[in-house]
Amino acid sequence: MSPRNPVPIESLLLPLKPDSLQCLHRFMQYERKVPPHPVPKKRKASVAIILFVGRKGDLYVILTTRSGDLRTYAYDTALPGGKWEEGDKDEEWTARREAFEEIGLPMDTERVRCLTLLDYVIAGNQLVVTPVVLLCIDRNINPVLNPDEVVHLFSMPLAAFLHDRPADIPGWNFGLADKVNPVPPGLIKPPPIPMYANQPENEDEGVGGREGRFYQYRDIDWGGGPVRMHRFLTGREGGGVRPVYGLTAGILINAAKTGFGQEPTFGEFAPGQMDMEDRLRFQIVSQGGQLRRAVEAEGMMGPWMEDEARARARVKEAKL
DSSP states (O other): OOSOOSSOGGGTSOSOOHHHHHHHHHHHHOOOOOOSSOOOGGGEEEEEEEEEEOTTSOEEEEEEEEOTTSSSSTTOEEOSEEEOOTTOOSHHHHHHHHHHHHHOOOOOTTTEEEEEEOOOEEOTTSOEEEEEEEEEOOTTOOOOOOTTTEEEEEEEEGGGGGOSSGGGSTTOOTTSOOSSOOOOTTSSOOOOOOOOSSOOSSTTOSSOOTTTOOEEEEEEEOSSSEEEEEEEOOSOGGGTOOOEETHHHHHHHHHHHHHHTOOOSSOOSOTTOOOHHHHHHHHHHTOOSHHHHHHHHTTOHHHHHHHHHHHHHHHHHHHO
């Protein structure tokens, strides 16, 4: 599938704020970064960043609450997505298939346009994840939730993931009642206190204002160095909906940054955080997990080991 569409977006969607239109065009012009060497398909996954235009012309992203019956990340707030499966043509197909299975998003490429594929990220389970940006053109699409995978659906402005204060987010009244389907009381357990490798000495430290500390972060030790884990409140925590955090938060920060062409108002990375290519190389070369075993099993280790040898030689030379 191609991430480019020839028909002008502005002729298909009205109204559109100028910032929203520019965001869509930036997505359509974006060229993603891919891993420097092949990665086994069995360790690949995709997530769908599904956008739609609100009544006032702002862009919103669809989020889900995962079913409590799932083996991993039960009740977490997430983007539709999952692992590559036999028969998937490419990363876009994986994202579309998963979105169809989870929330009934049509596979029709005209009703739901693919704008771009974003840079890969590494998940905690050592999957290499590709975010796929989709745009709902058809306003008459009605979601159909698969209760085995999703128990709730809601949306947030894409721009929310650039700000640390709700008052600065265009098109959003933080803390108002759920705009999609209310969650029945008791359906979802209250969100747990997340465990972090590095806890700040002063728990009052962090970014956020009087509006319930909308944004916070923690820097954790993961994969050879520090990694910043972001957390955004949804305004629905009173109903048991968990904040957007971890991998999902990082993906949406990068999506908003790419689309709107601006940096977030908070620090995106921890001091000394490695870029994604170095983190991927570390996972393959220095860790003994599923990703390395899959690379070895498919005979793909050679280029990764050569890269590592060159990197060590550069470090040694710099010390001389």
